Amino acid sequence: MIREYITTMKGFRTHLLPTDKYKTNTLVLKMKAPLAKEIVTLRALLPYVWQSGTKTYPSMKALRTHLDELYGATLNVDLTKKGEYHIITVRLDVANEKFLKEQPSLLRQAVQLLSEIVLSPALENGRFVSQIVEQEKRALKQRIQSVYDDKMRYANLRLVEEMCQNEPYALHVHGRLEDVDAITPESLFSYYEKALQEDEIDLYIIGDMEETSTLEMAQSYFQFPSRSTQEAKQASTPPKAITNVREVVEKQDIKQGKLNIGYRTHITYEDDDYYALQQFNGIFGGFSHSKLFINVREKASLAYYAASRLESHKGLLMVMAGIEPANYEKAMQIIHEQMKAMKQGDFTDEEMEQTKAVIRNQLLETLDTPRGLVEVLYHNVVSSRKRPIEEWLAKTDEVSREDVIRVAEKIELDTIYFLTGMEGEQ
Amino acid sequence: MEKIVYDQLQEQLYYEKMPNGLDVYILPKKSFNKTYATFTTKYGSVDNQFVPRGKTEMKRVPDGIAHFLEHKLFEKEDGDVFQQFSKQGASANAFTSFTRTAYLFSSTSNVEKNLETLIDFVQTPYFSEQTVEKEKGIIGQEIRMYDDNPDWRLYFGVIESLYQHHPVKIDIAGTVESIAGITKELLYECYETFYHPSNMLLFIVGPVDETAMMEQIRHNQMKKTFLEASPVQRFVYNEPEGAATPYRVIPMHVQTSKCLVGIKAKYVMQKGKEKLKHELAMNVLLDYLFGKSSPHYERLYKLGLIDETFAYEYTEEEQFGFAIVGGDTSNPDQLSEELKHIMLSFQESKLTVEELERVKKKKIGSFLRALNSPEYIANQFTRYAFHETSLFDVVPVLESLTVADIAQVANECFHESQLAVCQVVPKEERT
Structure with a gap:
């Protein structure tokens, strides 16, 4: 169904995904390391410094002008958490010249440029350019603070902070505000050299390509330094025992209450029960036919959004709903009832079938975008468990009611977080 | 068919x-x-x-x-x-x-x-x-x-x-x-x-x-029966050329300020290729002035007045057209002054053919990228069809744009009276 050619090269792996679906070709570079307090802020800064200048294009303007010349190639970077790993992603997307009047060799230029962004950044005196580092430190601080202004994101982040205290997963994907100021061009550069040696690095190339020559291109342009360790570092956290459910209420001057609830599923992408967990989430709150949507929104008309989602590599289930502050008890009661119903097997065969059909559809649709395709395949890098798409589809079909109930029984409520208004406070 | x-x-x-x-x-x-x-x-x-x-x-x-x-x-x-x-x-x-x-x-x-x-x-x-x-x-x-x-x-x-x-x-x-x-x-x-x-x-x-x-x-x-088609009679609003409120501040519970400058189009093309051309010319103009490779972007970024949330866009519908420029900022008043100044001091003579060609190249590339998305194709095709023009004419119309076309939309839109500034600022700062 998906043709993925994986080749191990010096210091990294290349994944070729040939397809004629798109009008552009996409390059995605991912660098993975365990989440850790000491380096999370350095990692959050690094890709933003990369995209501010390279050796050949030493300023943002020079680099962006070059991207324009490559028919509006787009370059973007981001950071994500997958379980206890911190992942840096750099994406470069370039037009397929066969749809242009002129026919420059854009793919080769794109591979060359991406390698330069990561391997030959703009330097002064053998370290990063201080003006760039200072500028990006300022932007990073703004990025960390901006989460506070998006109340839905903020509520989710606060729940994770409360729920995963003392676990690396509680770290913010953009790092720690208090650690930004101390970063220097030297300290960032020495971390950069270390990351190139120690991170697990994967390059994905998606599009209309000739495989052999594309592989040669990747090999010749991406000259990573020799690696100090062969095996990528493994992250792990001991399972957390929940002694009592925590309830955290925070007040701000807002109109709608944001209710976020965290559960431990004790199941991750590695486990056999992963497909049953997906099925559980689909019946419980993942879709518009799910129990949360039907009961919190459609029947009780308490919310516009009421849903659940999984953090697959961490084994968390998160529920979120936006409600009138006064309806907290009512909403909590309905959500508890839905969880209880799941544990008691109070769901129909029709709900089972519906959910399987929608999960299958969602997966196939995700594979239709270059970005989605890479994200699905990258699970197999993050996890020691390899799950081909065909297995994913077949195993989803095989999930039984008993499997879902067994999974439901394992799920434990951990923390309830409620961000609410100040009504009656002032 | x-x-x-x-x-x-x-x-x-x-x-x-x-x-x-x-x-x-x-x-x-x-x-x-x-x-x-x-x-x-x-x-x-x-x-x-x-x-x-x-x-x-x-x-x-x-x-x-x-x-x-x-x-x-x-x-x-x-x-x-x-x-x-x-x-x-x-x-x-x-x-x-x-x-x-x-x-x-x-x-x-x-x-x-x-x-x-x-x-x-x-x-x-x-x-x-x-x-x-x-x-x-x-x-x-x-x-x-x-x-x-x-x-x-x-x-x-x-x-x-x-x-x-x-x-x-x-x-x-x-x-x-x-x-x-x-x-x-x-x-x-x-x-x-x-x-x-x-x-x-x-x-x-x-x-x-x-x-x-x-x-x-x-x-x-x-299989279905419908009444006769009858064209919808919509009320036509008589909207003045100028902006209603030149400056407005919304205090909210935020940590970072935000600032947008709105630009009201003086003319809105009725329909057809002229409308497509008008919309694209305005978008090319904004890209030339505010794109990541523009000198203004670099300067404002270095000053710390803008960050990656900075964006710009022009929308033109049947009865109205407006552009919006801005994003998160450390200084909303300074940013609005800078943005207004950039627009109001636009000079045709500064826009070279080479620069225009570069912006067009960029636009063509991003159009191809957009065509990767079935959602984009369906939604935008419908929008353009309602304007009696075609999504698939975007590339030829982009290619046909001249420096004079860009200057014309600038002269039409960049007047102080047609601009409005709106800011969101942290509530605590204002007493």
Whole structure:
């Protein structure tokens, strides 16, 4: 169904995904390391410094002008958490010249440029350019603070902070505000050299390509330094025992209450029960036919959004709903009832079938975008468990009611977080 | 069925007008898993005064009713259409914009069934008093959610500042108070006025057989009876050229300030290629001035006045057109002065042919990238078709743009009186 050619090269792996679906070709570079307090802020800064200048294009303007010349190639970077790993992603997307009047060799230029962004950044005196580092430190601080202004994101982040205290997963994907100021061009550069040696690095190339020559291109342009360790570092956290459910209420001057609830599923992408967990989430709150949507929104008309989602590599289930502050008890009661119903097997065969059909559809649709395709395949890098798409589809079909109930029984409520208004406070 | 071939883009589009007036387009994309279909009416939040079908007098309806109708159309006597779609493995949705309401599904199986469900549910309204009341609670929470979102408040804040009368200034969902006045009867009245097939467009993109699918749609439409097509009479607002409120500040519970500058277009092209050209010229101008490779961007970024949230965009619809520039900032007043100055001091002589060519190249590349997305194709094709122009003309029109075309839109739009500044600032700072 998906043709993925994986080749191990010096210091990294290349994944070729040939397809004629798109009008552009996409390059995605991912660098993975365990989440850790000491380096999370350095990692959050690094890709933003990369995209501010390279050796050949030493300023943002020079680099962006070059991207324009490559028919509006787009370059973007981001950071994500997958379980206890911190992942840096750099994406470069370039037009397929066969749809242009002129026919420059854009793919080769794109591979060359991406390698330069990561391997030959703009330097002064053998370290990063201080003006760039200072500028990006300022932007990073703004990025960390901006989460506070998006109340839905903020509520989710606060729940994770409360729920995963003392676990690396509680770290913010953009790092720690208090650690930004101390970063220097030297300290960032020495971390950069270390990351190139120690991170697990994967390059994905998606599009209309000739495989052999594309592989040669990747090999010749991406000259990573020799690696100090062969095996990528493994992250792990001991399972957390929940002694009592925590309830955290925070007040701000807002109109709608944001209710976020965290559960431990004790199941991750590695486990056999992963497909049953997906099925559980689909019946419980993942879709518009799910129990949360039907009961919190459609029947009780308490919310516009009421849903659940999984953090697959961490084994968390998160529920979120936006409600009138006064309806907290009512909403909590309905959500508890839905969880209880799941544990008691109070769901129909029709709900089972519906959910399987929608999960299958969602997966196939995700594979239709270059970005989605890479994200699905990258699970197999993050996890020691390899799950081909065909297995994913077949195993989803095989999930039984008993499997879902067994999974439901394992799920434990951990923390309830409620961000609410100040009504009656002032 | 008409076949339209776009050689350079290697796309083939099929078109047919049904006897009842419905426009149907099919774009086969064999290598995709999913089929994406939109069924869109030319009816949005700005259509708040019109002559209801069968009546003779203009009528003003409650703000937010187009969006309310969109929510309610999913509910039928025997339950919720979402359920039907998910049983058929599809994911369904809908959205209401200023000028359109679109219903859509995407699916990788049961495509014929899902298409039938889409057409039938949109063409079979069922509104009851009880469900209308219940929906007020849900939409009330949707409105509250946006109330807490500073980017949304800022976006509507700047539009409200630009317009004195035109209903584009009113939030698409209306207010908790305005939707309280919505009744079953009003919903039917709006439905009958705007959901006639002759006011609608069906677009399907995906791995489909165009001949069989067109036959299916023909058959579906022939089974149903519709009233005669009758053009909708909309109220035409007499909007002054200048912005309504030049400067406005919204204090909110945020840590980072935000600032947008709105630019009100003086002329709005009626339709056709001229409209497409006008819209693209304005977008090229904004890209030249504010794109990441522009000298202004670099300077403002170095000053710490903008960050990666900085964005710009121009939208032109039938009765209005406006551009918006800005983002998060450490100093909203300084940023608004800088942005205004950049626009007001624009000089044609500074824009070279080489720079224009670079911006055009960039635009062509991003257009190709957008065509990777079936959602983009269906939604934008429909938007352009309602303007009697074509999405697939974007590249040739971009290529034809000259320095004089760009200068013309700059001269038209960049006047102090047509600009409005709106800012969101942290509440604590103001006493």
